[in-house]
Amino acid sequence: MPPADLLSALEDQRLLAIVRGKDPAAALDTVLSLFRYGVGIVEVSLTGADALGVIAQARSALGPEALLGAGTVLTAQQARDAAAAGACFGVTPAVTEAVGACRDLGLPVLAGAVTPTEAVAAMNQGASAVKLFPATLGGPAYLRALRDPLPDVPFVPVGGVDAAAVRAYLAAGALAVGVGSPLVGGAADGRDQGELALRAEQFRAATLGEW
Template structure:
């Protein structure tokens, strides 16, 4: 995936689903269920159990064109392992060596940043977009404040984002939002109750913002 392709995907979907679970089979089933329910831009966090296996199996099931990324990429080894497993983009929680390592492997990067200094650092390291993280404490006001000096930076808020917050961030100029628990629930831990309904609701929310 080229950087412009990730930007295009973020701009059209407006939503990244974040899957992190303790049950690898349930996490895989969750990824596949999300895609079946129309949420096809998915990040599998490396902090989940056997996440690399989940990515590899999801890639095999979904094919080469699937918009499947690896999250919580912290090191150069993480980046390399994610690429080998089949991730086509990387997501980091901070500006670490993983940003430049991912870019050297051909993976576009959503690099985590919270302050103006960190935003500049993420861009300097080659980030395709900035993952505003943790977005929850600052709310949409933080995004608006950062967009004033960085009007051309594509921001993707992540962290503590429910449906109401997602609407606020998208209205405040976020390119997309990353949503974990409020969308996925406990599906990646083995309890998929309500996943399809939540996916439908979040997909509708994202479509409204497009």
């Protein structure tokens, strides 16, 4: 997947869903449900139970065009395993060897960073965008401050972004937002599946508008 295609999709969708679950079957159902509810970009964290299996099964069910990625990728081997399972992009929590490994595999990568130095390092290593993590550390005001000296860096805030904060981050210049538990709740653990559609609708509505 070309990096430009992922950036274009993030700019269009404004929302990246993050699935991390203790129950592989529930996590798979959650991934498939999110796509069915109109969330077009989904990351499966490798810290979840049988995450590679979830990615592989979801890829088989969704087909080759679905924007399905792997998150919490820390090592080059994890990047290779994620690509083999069917991930078409990678997400890291920090600037690790996985950034370059994803780049070399042809996977667009969102690299985790929180400081200007880390953000520049991530982009220099081939990141397609910077995952501003944890976003709650500075909130939308910090993102706005980062964008003053780094206007060309695409930032995707992740960590504690609830539906009420989505518009503030987008208004501060975020390319998109990454959302885990505020969106997924307990669905990937086998709970709250009935509320997932409502939360997906709330988050999608929060991304609408001009930014």
